[in-house]
Amino acid sequence: MKPAFSVIFLTTLIGAGQGLFLALFTHQSYALFGLLPMQSDAFYGYGSALALLLLCAGLFAAVFHLGKPSYMFTRAWRGILQWRTSWMSRELIALPAFMAGVFVFGLIHLTGFRPVMVTLPSGLPIDLSVVAGVVVTLLAFALFICTAMIYACLRFLREWHTPLTVINYTLMGGSSGFILAAFYAASAAPDQADFFAGWAIIITVLALIGRVASLIRNARLKPTSTIQTAIGVKHPKITQRSMGAMGGTFNTREFFHGKSDAFLRAIKPAFLLLAFVLPLLLLVLSLSTHALLGLAFILQYIGLLAERWFFFAQANHPQNLYYQTVG
């Protein structure tokens, strides 16, 4: 497939935003049960604002995936109508819902409006920010599932049609967000940075395992469709002589990444290094000095862009069987 930069930026930016929110609420949950020192409302509030900023940037990138950006105002609202069948429609509901949730969560912290909603049997008071946090956490995971299922549900794009797609989108978003949280904490609450960095190491290792697993899986895939089933002729040697167009068509532009095999082969180790190995190294080093956390996030983000590019480019659409020779 041809990787669309709008979608690459959308998925990586909202992934980082989701991960950052999850990191903040994880910290708040730990603090709620007294496992960590509770931070100021400003810490969670401005962290949520940062997450919201990433989500808005992602949404902005998504506008360029529409046929015309003006469709955002004239037609995009229709996108929520087909939620019964379309994962993209579900994403279009989950993304604004999650953004609104992060906004409310941040607002609760920044205004300090935290009435106690319920008291646990142990006597622990659960205030509004915790209730909101739980709801928004569920929305964050719902959004990860919706985003990844857009690709995982296409059964004949077999590189994507696996639970690993959903798992990896979640883990990579989480990894990116927790590293950003560590970077944010390094300046906003330096004594808490190691907590985020620790979790970031765990999630990044899991993400590396998941991504390598999907690479191994995809390397072993055998195509289901062949030129024989595509045109319905039983002959071991079939050659296309003409695709019915000379100057290229939508079908030759949209379904091929347009780069050489060598480029595709080179980008794989590059993203594994940038998105997983180097950030892990920097995270481990950052346990002693926090100066490297910003670099870790930026390097990993570049790596995730490459990863997402590869994710799209690697998928081989069966329609390409019909478009092999200009002729």
Next chain:
Amino acid sequence: MTQLALVIDLNVCVGCSACVTSCKEWNTSGSAGPLVDERPYGENPTGTFFNRVQTYEMGTFPNSETMHFPKSCLHCEDPACVPVCPTGASYKRKEDGIVLVDYDKCIGCKYCSWACPYGVREFDEQQKVMKKCTLCVDRIYDMSMPEADRKPSCVKACPTSARLFGDIHDPESAVSVAIREEGGYALMPEWGTHPSNHYLPRRKVKMKIHADELERADNPLKLDHQLPMPDKDASTMDDASAW
């Protein structure tokens, strides 16, 4: 329930592309607006077509055979492109099974084209919406036309009548009979999309002659080659051929 579809006889198609040009002509002139053409007379002309004729070669020269293969939307009975559309712009008509795009609802995200294994949807780079074969829905129901013309443009244009059009759910329709009796098949059956359009395979007419058929069965006396050849002018009923 009706399911309109095309049946394309690959045994008859000569690859002349008359269906391609007539399709483009009809569908670029309709109320839905033109089908884009970019650089039509330039170096790399490109544009949106609903129908294309491709050519395949089976085998290696000299033992090879050429097949022309017209490809357009198959109007699947279980279309993978329809449920993925977030806006509902892509839909399958209940009354006749035609898969259509509402160009006024399409947001141009191209997701439906990703979900179609056949690559028959083409994005219009000018209108920025997805387009596809409509089975000439603006033609087949046009009562101002003579009934013989109420067929898709491509069907009307085919000089060899390689394209049949009809309801594949009606067992007595010409298309159903053709599919049933001429070995009609669907493309990429492995995905379970149940394409409505079918293709009739290339098939050769062969006559098998057995050795005993070379001898006259009505020659009980085994007189073949034994009698003298009759005179040219002699009356012959049967024996002339027996010489």
